[in-house]
Amino acid sequence: MILCIDSGNTRLKWGLRDGDAWLATGAVTHAQAATLALPQSPIRIVACNVAGAAGSAAIEALARRHGLAAEWVRSQAAQCGVVNRYDNPDQLGADRWAALVGARALQAGACIVVMCGTATTVDVLDGAGIFQGGLILPGLDMMRAALADSTADLPTARGDYRELPRNTFDAIASGAIQATLGAVERMAAPLGPDVSCLISGGAAALLAPRLVTPHRVVDNLVLEGVARIAAAL
Template identity: 35%
Template sequence: MMLLADVGNSRIKWATCEGGEFPQRGQASRGEETWAGLAARLWADLPQPTRVVIVSVAGPEARAGLAEWIDQHWGIATEFVVSTAAACGIRNSYAEPERMGADRWVAMIAARVLTDRPCYVVDCGTAVTIDALAADGRHLGGVIIPGMRLMREALYRETRQIPPEVGEARLFGQSTRDCVWGGAVYAVASAIDGITGRMIADHGSGLRLLTGGDAEIVLPHLQGEYRWEPDLIFTGLRVIAARDQAK
């Protein structure tokens, strides 16, 4: 059994992997606890895995805290995925490949497994990333925009009369809180539709894949056709782990 984890800026998602399936999974926000404390809360009751493979965009403190707990609890070294110039049929467009968010890299590797057509990979998290892949695996490039939470927090922080209240995503909001929540959802949805539409007009039709923690919220508000792949990151981690094992 392998343990796979996607460590983001606002939450950690994990799954066990056995026989190509993901039988156990979970997620949590960190809050005020240490990374080691979060690992203990999530994984202390799991059976010992043979490997732990993690993609993290949360910085060196997260990697150090998680790796320390895994080493102390299970006695195994954590494998952290980093972006490279090429891997698993994908070629990175960045002049400095290591500067690409590793979660984007993992998602594109998974996309390549799911389709050999041109595709557009949309990951809806703290930030929304959209990456274009050619049929031959070339990364054509992409964009990064603020996600819904960042949009709302910018309004709360920079204005005096918009308090941080939970609202509903309405197209015709009739309270400030609903206008803020609706504005964020429709702004992200419109950006995704608009950007992928322009990419398709420039490069040609392809499969639009949607993943990330906010994907399920955004999906009903999108006008284009998208395939929701909630396990895209875990699929990519599984592929990378299998490649590394075969070396």
């Protein structure tokens, strides 16, 4: 029984993995992580953390409660059938690496891996499992906040998506979504018509219905990658 953890900027997702199956999954705040109540005790804890020292401290406290040492996912030059072509492979975010490993396990052909959280990442994984590079964008909420923080007359607001917005709130919401969709579709275009997109994260439900590129939403893609990496360690 392996406890897989995806500790992101906003919250911590977890899943209990037994072989190829998830027995339970959930999400908590970082403050709740150290006292997380699990339905069964794990024999290993494998974690991907991009929440800094506070995130790692909470995970380590949880591991100590179970008498275990946390094992950490870190980007590699190659792992689990994925080759990392970042200029400095260890500088790739651990969450992006885990998502790429998860995507490779779920998708044999070329794909675009989109993670929509506090930031949005758009990564290109070719048919041979080679990570060719990718983009980092502000997440949808961050785009809205940037407009509100940097301009006098544009408020922080949650408008609705419209093809042709006719009020400021909808224009802000639609602009953030259209900008993100455009980034995904421009990254996908050079890979040809057979490319697909795997999209995960809190904003996936806003983006996926409007994405032209063939796609599917995958819940907990980072956790899927963590589980695959854990099995290989």
